[in-house]
Amino acid sequence: MSAPVSPIREPLVTGHKTYHQITEDLISPTEKTPSLAWVIGFIISAIFLGVFVFTVLWTIYQGIGTWNLNRTVGWGWDITNFVWWVGIGHAGTLISAILLIFRQKWRTGVNRAAEAMTIFAVICAGQFPLIHMGRIWMGFFIFPYPNTRGPLWPNFNSPLLWDVFAISTYFTVSLLFWYTGLVPDFATVRDRAKGIRKKIYNFLSFGWTGSAKHWQRWESLSLILAGLSTPLVLSVHTIVSFDFATSVIPGWHTTIFPPYFVAGAIFSGFAMVQTLMLVTRKVLHLEDYITIEHIESMNKVILLTGTIVGVAYITELFIAWYSGYIYEQFAFFNRVFGPYWWSYFGMMFCNVVSPQLYWKKSWRRNMILTFFLSIVINIGMWFERFVIIATTLARDYLPSSWSYYSPTWVEIGIFMGSLGLFFFCYLIFTRVAPVVAVAEIKAILKTSGDQYAGKNAVHAHSHDDEHSEVDAH
């Protein structure tokens, strides 16, 4: 937190906040009765969650035959949703780990919510590998546990097994990271609370006292966890992409998949953060903490990753042509012009064309456009996974087996339901924990808050040395 204040950077906390004001602003949403908007949102989410529970039980009871998958297309919306949710879950770790290591101060405004989003997205993602199993009650076979069958181990060659490890590791580390950050904030909530709430938050904050030693350990732990989870940002979606890349199916068997999937994941993750943040800041009146500056920073990431994804799409097409391999060539030809042309078109438009609007600064800073595009991008990223999975499988090697796939109401219900599960968790989160990291905001207030930054801006040219000294404290 000792970087010099840049005279040209915009402040990250506006409204001339004091430390107490920050506490008031950020902690109070957990103390007040929920707003009408929250209640309506919560009811809708709960209904969708109910749909999720029902459709999942229906699938388990009746069989996977309630879905429209077939002998040719063995995965459809199920794995599309899985990859989509895992992808969304990438922004949290990126913000909390990589941006922490790169000392990006703007992360403090959004990291808490982004991490929460990560956790809930991974929870949603984790549902799909389970419920897509034909015999979920035998699902424990995938865990390498000692048994009396030989012992019989899972197949360590299988990317699906790697998924199990990758996702569970990612979930564990993300959860630890998120909770570590929450400890001092829970302590703040506790200090303001009374009665049973105080006891609960006291338990949740592990008896945090705010001593220097606590802060020191907290800082070290945060850095260690950041170090641990940095490779995870790259590895998780790499491993998810191995589900496809290690297969023999043309259109799946592609070496570009790992970087392309990671870029896509960050892309969709930031889009989802935007969707959530824009609503959260409005509803909880956090405009001073999640500023236009934050929005713009994230839009820049979206522009970068969206362009990377676009380059990847074009590279894929080029390599397919260049390969001279008829199956590969046809697979990509079919993606673009085949029966699923609309999903490829949708993917291209949403993921490659739409983020290009962000080259213009005023559009990057336009709330309405940002909100709209964040949703467009997530639709596009869903299409991307659908294109990769369904389009590829529907027309592979043997034309005799070519087929077409469209979902049943059960599959649609499970997807909509998973959105319900996600927002249900997120809405509860906004009620029980500060959605912006209080301690971390306070830490940057003096370097990036507007009153300080403002003064600095005025004296910036003549008092450079003096400010360096101040910052050193």
Place this chain on the structure above:
Amino acid sequence: MEKVQTNIWIGQEDLENGDKFIELANQEFSLVESVSDERNQNLFASNRRDFLKYLGFGLGAATMAAGCDIPVKRAIPYVVKPDAIVPGVATYYASSYVDGGDYAAILVKTRDGRPIKIEGNDLAPAGWGSTSARVQASVLGLYDTNRLATPIKKSGTDHMAVSWADLDADMIKSLATATNVRILKSTTISPTGNKALGEFVAKYPSTKVVSIDDQSYAGLLDANQASFGVRVIPGYNFDKAEVIVSFGADFLGTWVAPSKFAGDYVKMRQIKDVNAPKMSRHIQVESGMTLTGSNADNRILVRPSEQGAAISHLYNEIVGGGAPSAGLNEKAKKSLTVVAGELKAAAGKSLVVAGSNNMAEQLLINAINNALSNYGATIDFSQAILTKQGDDAGFAALLAEMKAGSVDLLIVDGANPVYSQAKGKEFATALAKVKTKIAIGLSKDETSSLCDYIATKPHFLESWGDAQPTATTISLIQPTIAPLFDSRQAELSYLTWAQSANLVATDQPYFEYLKANWQATAFAAQSEFATFDSFWDNALQLGVLPTPSSVSAGAFSGDVSASFGNVTKPGKSEIEISFYESISLGNGQYATNPWLQEMPNPIDRTVWGNYLAVPVNFDGYHTMEGLNKLVDGDLVKLTVGGEEFTVPVIQQFGQMPGTVAIAMGYGRTEAGACGTGVGVDVNPHRTMAGAYAQPFNTQVTVSNKIGKEDHFSCVQYHHTMGVKGEDKASGQTINADEAATVFFDYFTGIKGFQGSLTERSIIYTANTDEVKEKAEILHKKREHAQFLNSKQIYGGHDYNYASGHHWGMHIDLNACIGCGACTVACMSENNVPVVGKREVARHHEMTWLRIDRYYYGDVENPSTVYQPMMCQHCDNAPCENVCPVNATNHSSEGLNQMTYNRCIGTRYCANNCPYKVRRFNWLDYTTADTFPANQIKKFGEEIPFGAENLTRMVLNPDVTVRSKGVIEKCSFCVQRLQEGKLTAKREGRGLRDADVKTACQTSCPTGAITFGDMNSKDMLAEKLENPLNYIVLEEINVRPSVNYTMRITNKNEAIDA
């Protein structure tokens, strides 16, 4: 005990060392004694330990009693074990399949007294022991839940059970007073059965017997009567014919004896020398695509009503002197002239057949064959085929009599004229005028439900009997299970009603009657066996015996001048429809069999219904355009002869423009839960030429699309592998189907990706004049693929399979005619579930073995190739490494194995299978699972198909029944491999390929499939040396164990020109 050491003590007592202490110390088990003492004193008092003991036992016992419902096992051991039944070992009985005009010499596999599988009988002469899909599926008919359990009698509008004694009493009473008795039966080829019938006729002399066939051959029979004085179908030697011309005769699919013909036919279709390829030429003249037409080298398209003109034209070209053939399309005329030249050049080695049921046309065919000197060479009356003897004129006469009310008593035996005859509806009305009607059959059908009595007969697997399929062959039918229901054989009924003196009162009177007849006939005619018992045992064991030919045809009587006037006159309507016999269902007689309903029609690959085949052409842009712009699965209004049907459509390549086609055998109204209401019935709309029903109609309209079929059950959506059409923009010939893979061109005008289908290494084809070049290209392509594969970094496991057994298969695409017998055999052998129409429409079919069918060549009149596709048992299997739980893995013998118990159903393996042969149990298809909710009721029945104990009797106990949520696939019949290995081991010798034959292999009538050990120098090894062999998708290095042979045609371009 004295104290030895005083400086060490334990406790105060020890230190003091008093008397009491010494006493205690001497008692080694003092504590135990004291406890038991205590218990003896207080028998009913308990301590803490007892309390825990009782509590533990009580809890455990209660849990056991409450929680474990011990299942009742109804396995009762034999008191005296029958010799023939060894638990776990199959017993085979030689028998004969005689049903609906089909005959096959078979072996019946029984396990624990249950017939579970039909195999062909190799001892049968000249291909009569090969099986078709119908023969394979017949075992399921035995366990048909729709079968009648007792004889029944009409009461009101319904039927009620009746005892045999009452039925016989009623019958004998009715017969005694009847003055005009008629028997309408399907062709009987049983010598003993005919003797029994003879006794009946002798007893009641007013009786007249009329034979009909479900699909009439009366035109052919009557023509032979006129030409040669014998009313039989001659033996056709397709294995001696170098030029075969067929006018609409589907002799590989349905015509007369397709399995036998197919076996003979492919003998002339093998390429023995790649440098000098030689094979027969087969020209099919037809309007719609038939199985035979799809195998032909050249197809000449004529409208159904032009058939007569086409035959006349050929007659004029070969014999000359006939009336001019007006109305034949010019193209066909030119083609037939070329064909005539070929035929003349191959005189005596050619064969002309016609499927026509028009006597005049068949007379012309006889004249053509006679002029070509084919009689005695490729056509042999001494080998006459007796399975079809139906008499259309006799039926017409019977119908007239019935309408006149002059028939007192009618016995309908094994026939269903109300459904199968063109005048069926008239027959049904006339039936009301017959005083007493009795049907003999297995279950209720359209005819028997109108009768006063149904005398239930046993399934042929429960019957004794004999059969004479050809003039020179007799065979026996023996029961392989005790009758499941209260049924009686038709022959026995006749004898009973005739009050025959030859009937012996035993448990099996007809068995004695049969033996007596054989003793008097077949035994008397032979000299090999001295006693009848040894002769009989031998005959039963062999199943088939030769007999001196009973047919001698006269010389051809040449006058056919009257025929020209009687051939079919070309119609003038805009559109014509042809009706074809379904390969699986015949003319509806097999509609009650779910295996056959679910067997895809080899041509259009549809199941569970009849689909209107409409012609299709390339629009020159990127659409395959059907008649009236119809596409697969559209519903249309079809009007035929005034009746309106709503039928789904399928685009049929090779269908002549201006014609449509639909299968007969569907739309039955009384065919049990499985067959009732499946498809539409077009039987009544056949055109009548005198008494002969012609399978076409010219009064037909086809509407535009009126809707979409709810469950469009076609197992193949993409039909072609490079059909050529003209690109309108450039005027060049392009692969039209590749252009048609484009769904949206973003207004760029992109035309598909040329080569995207034809460059795939799935199908290789060549015409005879280019075999050498194509073989070289194939060789180069394979070499390149193998070179690339050798560059893999990963070493692989090939060394594992270099020694011991390494199972492999060879499939000869030149021998495969696509008949589908193997697919049904596979279902039967491997307990593959039937999933029903709705599920097939969702591509949930479970078949382990399918026959892919691709069209190639000219888009309007393409060639066809069939490719049986099953698990390729790759030695570098992509499915194996992706399974997270090792549920599929490789055996040391090169088998790709499925462990159902381990499978959790991620379907990753199915996705990663390049051949898409893995099948997933989407729902509880086998009813093996515990949730009743997911047992789907396919036919609207109360208990799902397969859940009935009766149906379950057909299951092969050697093969696991799979549950919901697991993947399954072809296992190379691993249970048979194990059995073969055990046989070899028991006999102390090495394994031969002949020991292990897969179900598909044994069922194939043409021997297209060879299975064996790739490491041995046996049958398979010979096949693997063929230079035309290839491996499907060799370049992806999955190392499959199945080899295919290039498909060769012998097309004469001059015919198509």
